[in-house]
Amino acid sequence: MPGFTVDFIMISCSHTDMNRLDQLATLLRFPSISAQKEHAQDVSDCADWLVAKLTGMGLEAKACKTPRHPIVLAHSEKQEGKPTVLIYGHYDVQPVDPIEEWKSAPFEPEVRDGRIYARGATDNKGQLFAHILGVEELLKQNAGVLPVNVIFLLEGEEEIGSGSLSAFMKEHKDELKCDVIVVSDTGMAAPDAPTFSYGLRGVASADIIVKGPSADLHSGVFGGAISNPITSLAEIIASFHDEEGKVAVRGFYDGVAPIATWERSMWATVPGMSNDELAALTGVECVTTEAGFTGAECIFARPTLELNGIGGGYQGEGSKTIIPSSAFAKISCRLVPGQNPEHILELVEEHVKRHCPKGVTVEFKPGHYGNAYICDPNSTYGLAAQQALEDAFGHKPVLVREGGSIPIIEEMKRVLGADALMLGMCLPDARIHSPNENFPVDLFVKGIEMSQILLRRLGQQ
Ligand code: BES
Ligand code: ZN
Numbered sequence: 001m002p003g004f005t006v007d008f009i010m011i012s013c014s015h016t017d018m019n020r021l022d023q024l025a026t027l028l029r030f031p032s033i034s035a036q037k038e039h040a041q042d043v044s045d046c047a048d049w050l051v052a053k054l055t056g057m058g059l060e061a062k063a064c065k066t067p068r069h070p071i072v073l074a075h076s077e078k079q080e081g082k083p084t085v086l087i088y089g090h091y092d093v094q095p096v097d098p099i100e101e102w103k104s105a106p107f108e109p110e111v112r113d114g115r116i117y118a119r120g121a122t123d124n125k126g127q128l129f130a131h132i133l134g135v136e137e138l139l140k141q142n143a144g145v146l147p148v149n150v151i152f153l154l155e156g157e158e159e160i161g162s163g164s165l166s167a168f169m170k171e172h173k174d175e176l177k178c179d180v181i182v183v184s185d186t187g188m189a190a191p192d193a194p195t196f197s198y199g200l201r202g203v204a205s206a207d208i209i210v211k212g213p214s215a216d217l218h219s220g221v222f223g224g225a226i227s228n229p230i231t232s233l234a235e236i237i238a239s240f241h242d243e244e245g246k247v248a249v250r251g252f253y254d255g256v257a258p259i260a261t262w263e264r265s266m267w268a269t270v271p272g273m274s275n276d277e278l279a280a281l282t283g284v285e286c287v288t289t290e291a292g293f294t295g296a297e298c299i300f301a302r303p304t305l306e307l308n309g310i311g312g313g314y315q316g317e318g319s320k321t322i323i324p325s326s327a328f329a330k331i332s333c334r335l336v337p338g339q340n341p342e343h344i345l346e347l348v349e350e351h352v353k354r355h356c357p358k359g360v361t362v363e364f365k366p367g368h369y370g371n372a373y374i375c376d377p378n379s380t381y382g383l384a385a386q387q388a389l390e391d392a393f394g395h396k397p398v399l400v401r402e403g404g405s406i407p408i409i410e411e412m413k414r415v416l417g418a419d420a421l422m423l424g425m426c427l428p429d430a431r432i433h434s435p436n437e438n439f440p441v442d443l444f445v446k447g448i449e450m451s452q453i454l455l456r457r458l459g460q461q
């Protein structure tokens with residue numbers, strides 16, 4: 001009996017699909033939250049489970065220790081003359097809060113309306129497991145002989161910046177030598193719009209701390225004579241964008257590559273990405289884009305500066321008449337090709353210091369960052385991947401760049417010299433990083449097929 005809740009939709013599932021889903025449910029039950037120390041053992045147990053699964057399939061697999069969470073590395077028996085495909089994924093997940101908004105517990109997978117609900121269902125366990133089962137089936141079909149050499153590289157720190165993988169890759173360059181990388185950790189425009197992503201935005205994050213009086217002050221006794229750090233922070237924040245929605249940091253757009261004409265025409269046809277659809281999906285009245293660009297263009301190929309959090313002063317019940325002693329904001333920029341994250345952080349810091357009002361001081365703390373990535377979607381491997389998507393899903397793929405980031409992909413290109421084929425299955429309503437994350441069961445099954453078709457096609461190159 002499968003160990004998860006079954007609803008009527010399951011009746012239409014074949015025995016094979018039930019078994020596949022049962023295994024995915026086991027993987028989803030590990031609370032492998034990389035950000036939280038109390039889950040370190042769960043992350044490690046999840047890695048061990050993956051190693052056992054990959055070993056059971058006939059691959060040479062191990063969990064490699066790192067300063068933080070283990071890296072799972074597996075490979076098939078090397079066959080000369082066949083291309084080597086490195087399949088990258090991450091088995092760590094985001095924290096679950098706000099927990100009260102989940103309809104079923106995040107680590108007790110449940111199938112409702114044809115979707116499996118659990119933290120990590122889409123990002124990234126469901127997608128990476130489709131590749132694992134794809135490879136398992138290829139091994140079974142052909143007496144253990146694969147159409148390509150396969151390396152699985154599965155990390156447990158993607159959601160916290162891939163710190164260990166970065167060093168690991170440099171140390172294990174030879175073991176990781178490959179011709180091309182396959183990743184399913186990006187978006188899919190719609191269930192009938194297979195999506196090939198040939199770019200990712202980069203990211204650069206920072207904290208801004210504004211300090212005023214040495215302690216909270218009575219706002220009647222001192223108010224009017226002493227700067228309020230929250231007001232000062234608000235002024236800094238308000239200076240970040242101009243009235244056209246552009247980032248007003250000097251030099252921010254230097255080197256940003258223009259969007260190609262073919263990209264603009266292609267992106268205008270991506271389902272779900274019109275301005276009206278984006279507004280409806282996100283529940284806002286209208287989209288607010290940088291002047292001269294559509295919502296899709298802004299997401300795929302324009303840099304941003306976002307506020308991710310803000311705090312300071314009294315947050316409790318009722319009122320409290322104070323001038324707080326400090327205020328803070330957390331920001332991150334999404335970057336596009338042509339921008340250097342370290343340089344962007346310097347420019348933003350300069351801007352913050354220049355716009356800091358009198359009467360307070362400001363501290364700028366740079367955080368994690370990574371480069372944007374772009375590759376040619378029409379390379380030999382790229383075309384093979386596009387064909388595999390069409391074969392598996394019965395529709396021509398749309399070609400997009402991703403608004404999200406997987407910083408390690410650009411580093412892999414630099415260290416291993418291989419490009420990444422990004423065939424994502426993250427639907428717009430998958431609720432990744434949010435309560436009620438889910439992955440459609442039929443997409444999971446399609447993904448297993450797609451993985452096999454893809455590896456066969458790559459083997460013919
Ligand atoms: N899988 C996502 C990235 C993603 C999601 C790309 C959907 C495209 C479409 C990944 O797990 C993620 O969340 N990345 C972080 C990276 C950050 C922590 C450096 C992101 O984009 O915020
Ligand atoms: Zn994620």
